[in-house]
Amino acid sequence: MRPNTRSISKLTRRQFALQTATAVALQGVSVLGAPLIHSARHRILCCDYEGNKIAIVADDGKVEWEHGIQTPQDCWMRPNGNVLVCYRHGAMEITPQHQIAWEYRAPAQAQCHSCQPLKNGSVLIAECGMSRIVEVGKTGQIAKEIPIASKAKNMGHQFRGTRQTADGHYWVCLMDEQKIVKLSPTGILLREIPVDGYPHAAVRLPNEHLLVTLGPTMKVVELDKKLNVVWQINENDLPGNPLRLPAGCQRLSNGNTIISNYLPGPFLGKQPQAFEVTREKQVVWEFTDHARFKTVNQICVLDGSGGRAGTELR
Secondary structure (H helix, E strand, O other): OOOHHHHHHOOHHHHHHHHHHHHHOOOOEOOOEOOOOOOOOOOEEEEEEEOOEEEEEEOOOEEEEEEEEEOEEEEEOOOOOEEEEEOOOOOOOOEOOOOEEEEEOOOOOOOOEEEEEOOOOEEEEEEEOOOOEEOOOOOEEEEEEEEOOOOOOOHHHHOOOOOOOOOEEEEEEHHHEEEEEEEEOOEEEEEEOOOOOOEEEEEEOOOOEEEOOOOHHHEEEEEEEEOOEEEEEEOOOOOOOOOEEEEEEEOOOOOOOEEEOOOOOOOOOOOOEEEEEEOOOOOEEEOOOOOOOEEEEEEEEEEOOOOOOOOOOE
């Protein structure tokens, strides 16, 4: 049977690429052409920094929903189905119908690289260039401000991942200074943790360990209470998934780790954009869709497998 070349010729190159990517993924093959041998599947919400959008992707690879937004950095699925996202100039909560349900506009000199929904209904936002983290209330006004002592040489690299834990303490990645700090609810410095690289995310685990991605240092480490490295992924530990710029991360309930592997210029389009890896360093899931996404820097898993699925990170 001859292929219907006439119908194919009516498609633009982009349309044909999108249809091919979806069809191939559904047949159990990645869009890079390699056989998929991985056992896990995930429905995710993700930030595409250079693609200027956020999206919900089904576990079969289909895009269920997407919303254009400039340089998204951090994202959460709210219990009401809305999406919370921060981007260069602030943060907003978006409904499934693409309406803005809540918004915070940061000062012009600020860059917002991290956000988190809090138990009291406010949203935590870290503002590079302002040397502060803020809690913003339901009206979009600042309810609390915590100044951060910082000696960053590049103010755009001042902060990255910032989280509040259940005890009210703040954990802040001071990227340019290569350290993570723990602050009291009033902003008093309680602990300073130097790291071997530029921290992008620091996730406090239930056992009080810290899971840290080190961005351009191309490394992910888990530190115990005494700051000993008890687990680590180096640049070339994972065949097919060399670390380029590990950004967002989360530890799943099964003990595996999901890493968003931001792909800088020369690596753009050449390998998976995110993956799940076991403690034994076996990759069991990959996200690869270069037809529709560029640089995936943060993921929120939506299938109930743990991590940040619909709740605050605690």
